[in-house]
Amino acid sequence: MADPTPRRAAVALNITIIGAGLGGLSAAISCALAGHNVLVLEGAKQLAEIGAGLQITPNASRLFAQWDILERLRPLAAEPTYLAVRRYSDGKILSLTEDFNDDMMRKYGAPFWDLHRVDLQRMMYDRAIELGAKVRLGARVADIDFETPSLTLEGGEVLNADLLVGADGLWSKCRERFLATEGKTDAPLPTGDLAYRIVLKADEIEDTELRDWIKNASVNFWAGPGAHVVAYSLRGGEMFNIVLLQPDDLPEGVARQAGTASEMRESLKGWDPVLTRFLNHVKEVDKWKLMHRPELDSWVSEKSNFVFLGDACHPMLPYLAQGANSSLEDGAVLGHVIATLESKVQLPQALAMYEQLRKKRGEAIVRETFAQRHDFHMPDGPEQEQRDRLMLSKLGKKIDVKFPSRWQCESDVQPWLYGYDAKAETEAALKSSPYT
Template identity: 75%
Template sequence: MAEAQEQKSSPSPLEIIIIGAGLSGLSAAVSCALAGHNVLVLEGARELAEIGAGLQITPNASKIFQHFDIYDALASKAAEPSFLQVRRYSDGKILSRTDDFNGDMRQKYGAPFWDLHRVDVQRTLAERAKELGAKLRLGARVADLDFRKPSVKLETGEELHADLVVAADGLWSKCRERFLATKGTADHPLPTGDLAYRIVLKLDEVDDPELRDWISKPSCQFWIGPGSHVVAYSLRDGQMFNMVLLVPDDLPGDVARQPGSLDEMRALFATWDPVLNRFLDQVKSVDKWKLMHRPELDHWISDKSTFCFLGDSCHPMLPYLAQGANSSIEDGAVLGNVLGALQSKNQLPEALRLYECLRKKRGEAIVRETFAQRRDFHLHDGPEQQKRDELMLSRLGREIDCKFPSRWQCPEVQPWLYGYDAFEETASALRDSPLRTGATASL
């Protein structure tokens, strides 16, 4: 197990403003504070009660929690799935199953696969950032940015100055809008063609003994079907059950989220596994969320090396590999690790260049892999689907030794995702190419 990172005293501390107190922004706040820099996080919301429910924290991120010294604080709030299985949509037939999934993850990657409530992770990161001296201002809405100074102007008229501004303001990033405007371009979130019904059930509100057993004994469950799939897993040590139903998008183009109809949702899954439908019968209300993505940016850092992106502001992801949160946490860790190597502010351009080099290619590759996972899980009944199911069934109860339709179990994709070590990645890059005094970034 990785050791907690000790807070450094930087020989050249930066003034860093992070815009957004989501998982990427707070991860960056902890990491940059550990590196000895002065951090201010600006968050438009008035409280950290982020909308959302479950997160699947894979070993590449839980390993970072060990370095951040928040592992123990989150362990008591986690559910650790003892097995993972993929079922056929119509009858619940098991197509693939990995037993002792929790032990397998720890053995392979030295860190657990956890299912956590988003708010638990967000608040734990925020408390750790504040313990390390970072400041968090809620209700601080950004009106404009100056990328040369750099400075941030709030809606109140207050202007804040820094050495580095970090955009961690998510899919609908105002920072991205301003950044692209300086280059005479623009882009907007694009619909993926899918939407998500997001559901959380509480164990004490479920009467059905079989369903209670599913909730109280954590596992990770998938149902895959034509144009849709469902993922379900326990939270908070088996006291809650998180379900996400991914279906074709029928929301109006200008609507990102709206209350969903229970009758409509149940009708969509009426021909699916009876056990799944018994869960859906427990649902009292549901929201529909349009799933969006954005084009790849040419660069994640500004020409003057005063500004950078991380998280959903530069690589929003479909939830089909559960890497949106995990890769955002990686971004924050790597940014702080790179900035921890600074000996003078003159090295900031090269440090940011290294951050972009380490993170951009991986982040964008994961985005593309999520679309590939959607394709394999959403095959319509027919020859391709039959070939997929035959392959999965041929490895049921055996070692998976081939490129596998479920990337969650694939011996090629899983190690690439879960085996990533943000700290070793940065340390290795810095050993190979130490930051030079007076270096500049050429974009």
């Protein structure tokens, strides 16, 4: 259910958000709920009709109730009944969490859902509009003045605001201009990995065993040498999302390129026959270079009239599925910290609190994704054998040790990721350090 008493600021800011991705729309919803005037600028001329799956973990899905979209999204979700990590070559289960959906609700009070990105983006867009936010499509930012603050669109139009929010993703124009004011530049850096992203439709697959996999929602990982695969259902079992994560062979400077189904299948030759049968249904596929960026010294401008969120400041490898989830957290916290403003002069304190709450966590998650890659991509040998023995030793038992699958690591990573509550964290910070 929606937050019954959303806090609203005593002063309404004019907030312009650059980017209508999940992070930007999260900020739009949260800032509108806090009583501010919100404008979202999106460079694309229409919201993308394409996309693939997202794993929405409890730290983000709990926000949907606060935004009053949880029940609207429920029919579009697939809720995995188990999560399994498998050996790449034969599909042998190394680790298994049964009743995974119930386990998530019991521990964290919010669901673990697999959603199609398009479904979530559309729902969030609609909710932002309902709350009074305005969205302009085809509005590309050419330059930003961090003194005013204001921005100039391609075509010359100048827009002023009290606060600018840079939510324009990995290839952020905001980041480029922000660093330029300090005489610095940076660019996305290759991680050495790429992703094949695939969505199959259940009604186009005649193989009854594979259709059962799709209809009965679950999350399955195959961990192999230098690569891994994750697969899960979407839209209540109507679709199957498969992501292949493996060494990057794209040319330098190429971020995305059409691949071939035969090339993709050849790269996983000798893997689990069930996975191979799924891949035999793929007709066309794209390859995406996985990129990251260095940590920024600060996410807030010197005059506290501009702030970053999401991939623009902490892009993440997909190995913990926290890119989207963390961006949703960012937008929620931003809305909460400016919901208690009594005057504009308190904005620097609010943004400092936002950065304090979000920067350390976001950057820690980035580092943890690289650690997950290491544990899922071990070459066959002594280290891999030791990993497998540890995982097998916990089959059917509580996972109370540092565990190679952070998705199931009950002692450490899982509660840190999934137990996070953006609203509670912000309220605690405001209680201990109220604005003056």
